[in-house]
Amino acid sequence: MIKLILSDLDETLLNDDGTIHPDNITAVQKFVQQGGYFIPNTGRSYKSVFGTLATLGLNRQEKQYVVSYNGGAIVEVHGDGSEKIVAQHGMSLNLAKEIFKLGQIQNDIDTHIYTLDTLFIHNISSADKAYMSERSVPYVEMLNDDLNFLSHEKPIMKVIFEHTDHEVLRAIDKAVNQELADQVLTTYSSDRYVEFNPKGSDKGSTGLELADLLGITHNEVAALGDSLNDASQIKAAGVGAAVANAKPEIKAIANLILDKTNNEGAVAEFINTHLEG
Numbered sequence: 001m002i003k004l005i006l007s008d009l010d011e012t013l014l015n016d017d018g019t020i021h022p023d024n025i026t027a028v029q030k031f032v033q034q035g036g037y038f039i040p041n042t043g044r045s046y047k048s049v050f051g052t053l054a055t056l057g058l059n060r061q062e063k064q065y066v067v068s069y070n071g072g073a074i075v076e077v078h079g080d081g082s083e084k085i086v087a088q089h090g091m092s093l094n095l096a097k098e099i100f101k102l103g104q105i106q107n108d109i110d111t112h113i114y115t116l117d118t119l120f121i122h123n124i125s126s127a128d129k130a131y132m133s134e135r136s137v138p139y140v141e142m143l144n145d146d147l148n149f150l151s152h153e154k155p156i157m158k159v160i161f162e163h164t165d166h167e168v169l170r171a172i173d174k175a176v177n178q179e180l181a182d183q184v185l186t187t188y189s190s191d192r193y194v195e196f197n198p199k200g201s202d203k204g205s206t207g208l209e210l211a212d213l214l215g216i217t218h219n220e221v222a223a224l225g226d227s228l229n230d231a232s233q234i235k236a237a238g239v240g241a242a243v244a245n246a247k248p249e250i251k252a253i254a255n256l257i258l259d260k261t262n263n264e265g266a267v268a269e270f271i272n273t274h275l276e277g
Contacts, residue, residue: 096150224266
């Protein structure tokens with residue numbers, strides 16, 4: 001019996017325009033009312049998920065959880081609006097500086113640095129600015145490439161690079177891993193990002209860490225996703241499900257492939273069909 005669902009957000013739970021299909025809202029609320037945990041498991045900041053929690057009606061829970069930064073943190077959100085960091089798996093400033101430097105392979109590279117509570121973006125592209133706006137993701141633009149200010153910020157969770165040319169993303173991946181392969185975990189997401197977390201931090205391991213904290217066995221966990229940064233949770237969960245629009249690599253490792261895309265209520269399909277029979 002599935003007691004905890006780990007769900008990716010972009011291109012899985014959310015429609016392409018950042019909204020949520022009404023069938024998903026109804027299904028998630030029913031699952032939670034029956035005692036289940038529905039946990040957003042995202043590469044984003046937990047603060048950017050608050051609107052999603054409100055739309056799903058999960059912000060009224062006594063306790064709700066979010067796994068953020070590709071496994072960088074588990075956050076407990078309370079109905080009174082307060083929040084508590086339950087676990088965090090960040091990186092050193094020196095490692096972030098090295099990743100940042102190695103990723104600047106040409107002058108149009110858009111770089112995100114996530115701390116525990118803020119997203120900083122250097123050289124933001126117009127396409128990325130539109131993408132952030134559609135999803136109501138708050139961020140602070142960096143005016144230069146000096147990262148020393150981060151020593152006064154919350155711990156750094158991850159560094160990612162945005163570009164719409166996949167060859168550029170692969171070149172960044174190669175440049176960073178040639179120097180730092182033993183220190184970083186590399187994933188891709190949303191057809192526009194290559195992401196770097198510290199080794200040992202991923203959606204799967206942190207999702208199961210939350211299950212352990214809640215006293216839920218690993219075979220009682222389901223994971224839903226579409227992109228390469230979802231691979232770890234798809235493999236780790238008792239049931240790993242790929243939405244219809246998922247990457248071929250994710251479909252290849254999933255226990256089941258849903259008929260519906262993110263725009264058609266794939267999460268609702270999983271809950272209504274594969275949990276209830």
